[in-house]
Amino acid sequence: DADVTQTPRNRITKTGKRIMLECSQTKGHDRMYWYRQDPGLGLRLIYYSFDVKDINKGEISDGYSVSRQAQAKFSLSLESAIPNQTALYFCATSDLRGADYGYTFGSGTRLTVV
Amino acid sequence: DQQVKQNSPSLSVQEGRISILNCDYTNSMFDYFLWYKKYPAEGPTFLISISSIKDKNEDGRFTVFLNKSAKHLSLHIVPSQPGDSAVYFCAATSRGWGSTLGRLYFGRGTQLTVWP
Numbered sequence: 001d002a003d004v005t006q007t008p009r010n011r012i013t014k015t016g017k018r019i020m021l022e023c024s025q026t027k028g029h030d031r032m033y034w035y036r037q038d039p040g041l042g043l044r045l046i047y048y049s050f051d052v053k054d055i056n057k058g059e060i061s062d063g064y065s066v067s068r069q070a071q072a073k074f075s076l077s078l079e080s081a082i083p084n085q086t087a088l089y090f091c092a093t094s095d096l097r098g099a100d101y102g103y104t105f106g107s108g109t110r111l112t113v114v
Numbered sequence: 115d116q117q118v119k120q121n122s123p124s125l126s127v128q129e130g131r132i133s134i135l136n137c138d139y140t141n142s143m144f145d146y147f148l149w150y151k152k153y154p155a156e157g158p159t160f161l162i163s164i165s166s167i168k169d170k171n172e173d174g175r176f177t178v179f180l181n182k183s184a185k186h187l188s189l190h191i192v193p194s195q196p197g198d199s200a201v202y203f204c205a206a207t208s209r210g211w212g213s214t215l216g217r218l219y220f221g222r223g224t225q226l227t228v229w230p
Contacts, residue, residue: 004157031216040123042222043158043203090157094216102148103218105157 003027006091006106013081013113021076021109023091031094032074033103034058034066036087043090049074081113117141118206120221127228133191135224137204140185144206148218149178149189152201161202162189194228201225 004025013019023032034046035058045058047066055066063085065077078085088110092103119138127133137147145166150158164171164178164187171178177190191198204221 035220040222042120043220045217048217092157094218102160102163103150103158105150105159107157108155 002107004091004093004104004106006089006109008109009107010110011112013111015082015113017081019078019081019111021078021089021091021111023074023076023106025072025091025093025104027093027095027104028071029093029095029104030071032068033092033094034064034074034076035090035092036060037090037108038087046076046089078111078113081111083113086111086113115140116221117144118204118219118221120204120224122224123222124225124227127194127226129196129228129230130193133189133194133198133226133228135189135191135202135204135226137187137189137221138185139187139206139219141206141208141219142185143208144219146207146209147178147180147187148205148207149176150203150205150220152203152223158203191226194226196228196230199226199228 007022030051033048035043044060049055049068052068067075088108090108091106094103117140148163149161151161152158162173162176164180180187201223203223205218207218
């Protein structure tokens, strides 16, 4: 099983619908992140959470919300999807306790809003 | 305002030659730098990193150079192989200050194409 699992892998939804993207991890990391990737814009941070009781907005949080249900689970919701939210979404985890400050990414969710 | 910049969206290199990917940063508090590689339909994966106390770190065909005075780092791939074709993201973080401790700031990525 992957260390960071995202579901679904692909999703097509209609404008105005509410949709949830889920992320779970087996790394035991405290920190979790949601990014979106758009061509030419790289990875942009939507929300991040440093522990279960800590939620922070990233660069582009408008139109999104998150829930940290447990240390291992971090979900991203689009309250009312719009076409410009069509993108590739990545969940990531990290841990400051070790010497490695890198992130472990999931495989991504490709979301299309029509 | 982007704190990590990759000004070349794409780079094309012949197999066997050197690939040089560049990255600039603006925040002088950054003290740890990483490179990630991303293939289509996959998440980014960690490639190599460097601490600000060093100016070079090597791992096989991959070498990262850091010039702190210029706030510039580069990734060298020698020799380049077709399997290196991917998007490369530069990232930076601070390990010693504030609420953003450990948070990575990413550049926009450079698409490397290695042709036979």
